[in-house]
Amino acid sequence: MKYKELTEKIIGCAMKVHAAMGNGFQEVIYQRCLAVEMQKQGLGFVREMEMPIFYDGIDVGMRRVDFFIEGAIMVELKAIINLEDVHLAQTMNYLEAYKMEIGLLINFGSRSLQFKRVHNNKMV
Template sequence: MNYTRFTLVETRLNRLTETIIGCAMSVHSELGSGFPEAIFQRGLGVELAAANVAFQAEVHLPVFYKETSIGSRRADFLVNDQVLVELKATSELTSLNYAQAINYLKAYHLEVALLVNFGESSLRFKCFLHNPSRPLSH
């Protein structure tokens, strides 16, 4: 079992994910809920820029199947070329939202994704980790 490496990946990106979540909290505090996802996306872009965090919005990332690029999909944010940020503005996150984040991690060959929901009265988020040398299920 490669638990040590998995823990190191998680720890290495904690500061970055904390910054992203803090920026999302600022947006939610200012706007509340009830706006379309695009409004929250623009607000988060403003906050990430103010925090001097390198990011790309609405970036097209290659989708891999058996190590072969087979197309691309748009991601809401790619932060520091390391963290995928998927935004929602819905009344609650569902298992389909979770599956989307997990599948994006595998297909994009990334290690960390944040699923952020602005649609509830309190900001909700979930962090997903994927280490290709360690399966997602325990």
């Protein structure tokens, strides 16, 4: 699997954050904690990078993705009770819009950390 080591390292960072913080905080708190942990692990990332969304070649708005890591992985965070199909669809749409091959959807809001590797099938 492409990017397996990198995604495992990111998930490991998220697990450390969840183990230390538990569930119940706002998403921004987990985002800040994850940034600290990834920095400690030597991962290069950009946080809340704004990117334009295009429709039919026309710029129709902006979207901030929680993290772009090592220029290869997009990470979308949630702090909700359970991930639902709509969150997976959102992540898949971002991958397609940003022409990224793989992303992670990570949820800190449940008792146990939830995560999904999301692949952009249009790039395979």
